[in-house]
Amino acid sequence: MQFIDQVEVQVQAGNGGDGIVAFRREKYVPAGGPSGGNGGKGGSVFLKAVEHLQTLLDFKYDHRFKAEDGGRGGPKNMTGANGGDRCIEVPCGTVVYDAETEEILGDLVQPGQIFCAALGGKGGLGNQHFLSNHNRAPDYALPGLPGAQRLLRLELKLLAEVGIIGLPNAGKSTLISVLSAARPKIADYPFTTLIPNLGVVRKPSGDGTVFADIPGLISGAHLGTGLGHDFLRHIERTRLLLHLIDVTQEDPLVAYQTIQHELQAYGRGLSERPQILALNKIDALGADPTALGDIAAQLQDVAQLPVFLISAATRRGLDPLLQEVWRSLEQLEADRAAELLLTAPAALSPLIGHSQAI
Known part of the structure; x- marks a missing residue:
């Protein structure tokens, strides 16, 4: 098995779904108002630390990850479906860097620890949200926001005592x-x-x-x-x-x-x-x-x-x-x-003072 301990990956969160313009067209409702639903939220990309991986070899062949886009809003005030999240498994000990700025974004040490690498875009608002006394029939809606896109550098540092x-x-x-x-x-x-x-x-x-x-x-x-x-x-x-x-x-x-x-x-x-x-x-x-x-x-x-x-x-x-x-x-x-014992009272003192003040 090859040992790969440093890779670059591109993550793309899902775009938010568009809101729509729709109006009620029901029998016996002559003054049907706007009923355009909101778009669904785009899926996010997460990194999760797992114990069964020991190397970043998998990312050598697959280094682009995208979450699902949110669904478009529907009539009758129906909200579009949220996009599915993408969860990527990495070995424990993986440090996440922004590949462009070299800023440390996360450090996944414990099994099960999760880091949000790219947040999904918000869904756009349907025309129902723009109803007001001054505008009884809004004929516009908002598009969904794009999901975050990042180039990340993953660096594995082995966990050993x-x-x-x-x-x-x-x-x-x-x-x-x-x-x-x-x-x-x-x-x-x-x-x-x-x-x-x-x-x-x-x-x-x-x-x-x-x-x-x-x-x-x-x-x-x-x-x-x-x-x-x-x-x-x-x-x-x-x-x-x-x-x-x-x-x-x-x-x-x-x-x-x-x-x-x-x-x-x-x-x-x-x-x-x-x-x-x-x-x-x-x-x-x-x-x-x-x-x-x-x-x-x-x-x-x-x-x-x-x-x-x-x-x-x-x-x-x-x-x-x-x-x-x-x-x-x-x-x-x-x-x-002993160090933790010495620093604990200092960390708790503001809380103690606050509780006494209450």
């Missing part, structure tokens, strides 16, 4: 395949991973946590070099970054600094995101603990973070790493709850 980042061939795909049921492509050459892979890792409590294996980043990724710029956006929603560094590289410290520079250059708060560092492929260095200790110590001095020594291929050191992941997520949740 933990994002696995690192240079190409750092072992990210191997790690997510070991921790979860995900089966990404794994090979011994760079850029094996061309699309983000999601995997659910079970906590000791039984709950699932979504991990995202982000394709390898290289120097200049924030400018579009390599595959990085296309997939850095998928890290934006993660709460925690798991940074894998290949211990067999010529200089693991440079590898760490390269990724940190790209996160900082990309912006959007990625460089401030909590991180866990792990030196991977320690089995490749044999039984030389001195070399491993030196590399870990240098990295720890620069990053000011604890460094975990793991081998994703042999599953060595994964238990302490996962324990740190769960601890960090729990701490982030506790910090978030």
